[in-house]
Amino acid sequence: MKKIFILLFVISLNLSFSQIEIDKYRTEIANLDSDIKFENYWKQLLDIDQNILVNTKDHKKADSISSSLMVRTALLFEIHGDKVYKPNNLVPILNLSHNNISESSIVFWTILEKCKMVGGMIDTFGGTFPAYQLECVSLDFYNYTLNQKEKEEIYPDLRKKLNQIKTNGIVTALIESYNYQKQLYTLKELKSIGKWSLQSFKNEILDESFEFVKMSDNNIYIKQNNKIQKLIMLKKRKGVKIFKIENEPFGWNYELLKNGTLFLKDDKNEVLIQYTKA
Structure with a gap:
């Protein structure tokens, strides 16, 4: 059966x-x-x-x-x-x-x-x-x-x-x-905005990478392999853009500097990861 x-x-x-x-x-x-x-x-x-x-x-x-x-x-x-x-x-x-x-x-x-x-x-x-x-x-x-x-x-x-x-x-x-x-899955990628090595721990850089990409709906997404997640811009000030993943649960965000440096920060604004450019 x-x-x-x-x-x-x-x-x-x-x-x-x-x-x-x-x-x-x-x-x-x-x-x-x-x-x-x-x-x-x-x-x-x-x-x-x-x-x-x-x-x-x-x-x-x-x-x-x-x-x-x-x-x-x-x-x-x-x-x-x-x-x-x-x-x-x-x-x-x-x-x-x-x-x-x-x-x-x-x-x-x-x-x-x-x-x-x-x-x-x-x-x-x-x-x-x-x-x-x-x-x-x-x-x-x-x-x-x-x-x-x-x-x-x-x-x-x-x-x-x-x-x-x-x-x-x-x-x-x-x-x-x-x-x-x-x-x-129906969206098409228009361009890459930045690419970084994946890190799950603060001091451990993995062989994989992820990107910020602009898709055909003109929104920015975080992309790793075949998965994309929509990013919502929370703030934009001189030299800094702050994004969060759509519907994320913990209040964490990504801080992207003008020079391409990217941070993952928690809800207390503490740095969880500073990513390395790929």
Whole structure:
């Protein structure tokens, strides 16, 4: 049965990988009426994550699979309540860590808080909660690691910021985030404004790089590999431009100097990274 389910999913994906069949998911989840059916459904979602999503190289298809998994997880909670989640369930954690659409990560945070109320694997997976989960959000938005001893003291504040974010419903917000991501794929790059080496730690320069680019909608984006995130200009003064990533959750920003020097700063205006030009 498991192999048949995955095969049907692959066929559906190949036919229409850009669509999330929310009505179908809502119906099949509403028909779950026993603990064993809940357990089997979670296992099916885990199989898709482990056997399809992590092996998908096409980023558009990966976004579609990831978003559909997050939507189904959210629907399980929405329709059946917190009872649908058991302490040994890793699926919601993997939904977050294998997602590449930044805004979906913060939309999904409410689900992780529900899991935390139940407890279990989420308490210790990747470190004491919320270390791993905050790390996923930070890397997803800023490519900055929170896996540093001195950063543990800010975990409560970052968690509070995520819990204060309001949406018009988790499922609706996930669909909106995914559809917006599809729109970004249609943009064309016009020119590069600057290019820097990627740094997740202050003193560790990686082989990868990222850019500020102007796209065909005449907005500025931060680009790394196939992912772009819209930048909002907060301030412009002589020799300095300050940007933030659209819908970023922590209040951090990028400060770009006229000479091309770029900083990532936190909400207290402290320098997290001074990037090296690539």
